[in-house]
Amino acid sequence: MSEPPAIGIFLPGPVRYAAAARLQEEILHARIADEVPDVVLQTQHFPVVTLGRRGRDEHLYCSPEKLQELGIDFHVAPRGGDVTYHAPGQVVLYPILRLDAGRTGSHRYLHVLEEIAIRTAAAFHVDAFRREGKSGAWTASGKIAAIGFRIRRWVTYHGLSLNVDPDLTGFTFMAPCGIEDEPVASFRMILGKKCPPVAEVMKELHSQFGAVTGLYPDRRTPESLDDIPALREIFQRFVSA
Amino acid sequence: MQVPAELLYTKSHEWVRVEGDSAVVGITDFAQNQLSDLTFVELPSAGDDFSSSDEVAVVESVKAASDVYSPVSGKILEVNDRLEGQPDLLNSDPYGEGWLFKIRLSDPSEPDGLLSADTYRQSLPAEN
Numbered sequence: 001m002s003e004p005p006a007i008g009i010f011l012p013g014p015v016r017y018a019a020a021a022r023l024q025e026e027i028l029h030a031r032i033a034d035e036v037p038d039v040v041l042q043t044q045h046f047p048v049v050t051l052g053r054r055g056r057d058e059h060l061y062c063s064p065e066k067l068q069e070l071g072i073d074f075h076v077a078p079r080g081g082d083v084t085y086h087a088p089g090q091v092v093l094y095p096i097l098r099l100d101a102g103r104t105g106s107h108r109y110l111h112v113l114e115e116i117a118i119r120t121a122a123a124f125h126v127d128a129f130r131r132e133g134k135s136g137a138w139t140a141s142g143k144i145a146a147i148g149f150r151i152r153r154w155v156t157y158h159g160l161s162l163n164v165d166p167d168l169t170g171f172t173f174m175a176p177c178g179i180e181d182e183p184v185a186s187f188r189m190i191l192g193k194k195c196p197p198v199a200e201v202m203k204e205l206h207s208q209f210g211a212v213t214g215l216y217p218d219r220r221t222p223e224s225l226d227d228i229p230a231l232r233e234i235f236q237r238f239v240s241a
Numbered sequence: 242m243q244v245p246a247e248l249l250y251t252k253s254h255e256w257v258r259v260e261g262d263s264a265v266v267g268i269t270d271f272a273q274n275q276l277s278d279l280t281f282v283e284l285p286s287a288g289d290d291f292s293s294s295d296e297v298a299v300v301e302s303v304k305a306a307s308d309v310y311s312p313v314s315g316k317i318l319e320v321n322d323r324l325e326g327q328p329d330l331l332n333s334d335p336y337g338e339g340w341l342f343k344i345r346l347s348d349p350s351e352p353d354g355l356l357s358a359d360t361y362r363q364s365l366p367a368e369n
Binding site for chain 1: 252253254274275276277280281301302303304305306307308310364
């Protein structure tokens with residue numbers, strides 16, 4: 001039995017983190033129940049600091065109350081990984097993807113996400129690479145992509161964030177990913193005026209996700225899901241919330 | 242990818258070694274490799290009851306957290322406390338010192354429904 005094709009959906013956003021987290025949970029449960037195919041979400045968030053489930057407060061230099069005063073939300077996420085920051089100008093890629101045998105081959109999913117980030121950066125002439133013992137994608141100017149995901153019933157959710165043109169000052173409130181004294185970089189910092197628009201980077205991430213996983217998601221909008229009623233309903237609830 | 246012939250398996254990549262009316266449970270070589278270097282394990286407590294396919298533990302690497310499901314129903318007899326200080330045993334010896342817990346089977350025939358080593362191996366991706 002062949003799997004139905006994966007679906008790729010861009011929510012240009014920004015979307016509040018909590019709303020996107022609920023959306024992911026709903027898609028996750030539908031994916032576990034095999035009511036929907038693999039779904040690859042992309043969006044941007046309003047400013048938010050998130051802590052992984054084992055993330056440590058000491059890596060956050062600022063109280064959640066103080067963050068709130070600065071207009072930054074705070075959430076503990078069910079993903080792995082430590083503390084990170086999301087904001088408009090940063091693309092988040094959330095593949096809700098069955099990791100069972102044969103889907104991403106025998107490569108580790110972490111490696112797959114890193115590869116997608118590195119190839120996407122390269123497409124815009126940003127030289128990104130892996131660093132031994134430090135996950136994510138790095139450039140000579142600092143970390144450009146962060147990774148944290150959760151697996152339930154061997155379906156993964158949460159994923160990858162890639163800094164295109166966010167206000168990076170939000171990262172100064174923390175040791176990103178629990179790593180002290182490592183700078184954070186963005187496409188804007190490296191490319192200046194040649195920095196591509198977020199929408200262009202989403203398209204490239206979509207293509208690179210397809211190339212790296214071999215899944216080639218079918219690009220849809222929340223309005224063009226009539227053939228997958230369970231997914232259409234999830235997005236209808238999301239849009240009306 | 243190691244798949245010892247004498248063990249039973251689940252589709253969610255747990256292994257089971259039946260010992261009389263109890264069973265030892267862990268995660269497979271495939272699972273530990275997919276999750277990479279494990280840094281934390283959340284184990285159940287002795288005396289806890291689980292039904293098959295209940296969430297029973299969480300294993301976490303630097304960037305990933307993954308649930309572990311009970312392959313069988315029963316009461317937890319013992320957990321592998323060493324994993325608290327040495328979660329890397331799950332990576333270095335998933336079928337031995339990296340075992341997770343021992344469970345008393347509420348139905349000794351339940352393991353009959355698990356996968357054989359051959360069936361489980363066939364479900365794994367071809368190695369590159």
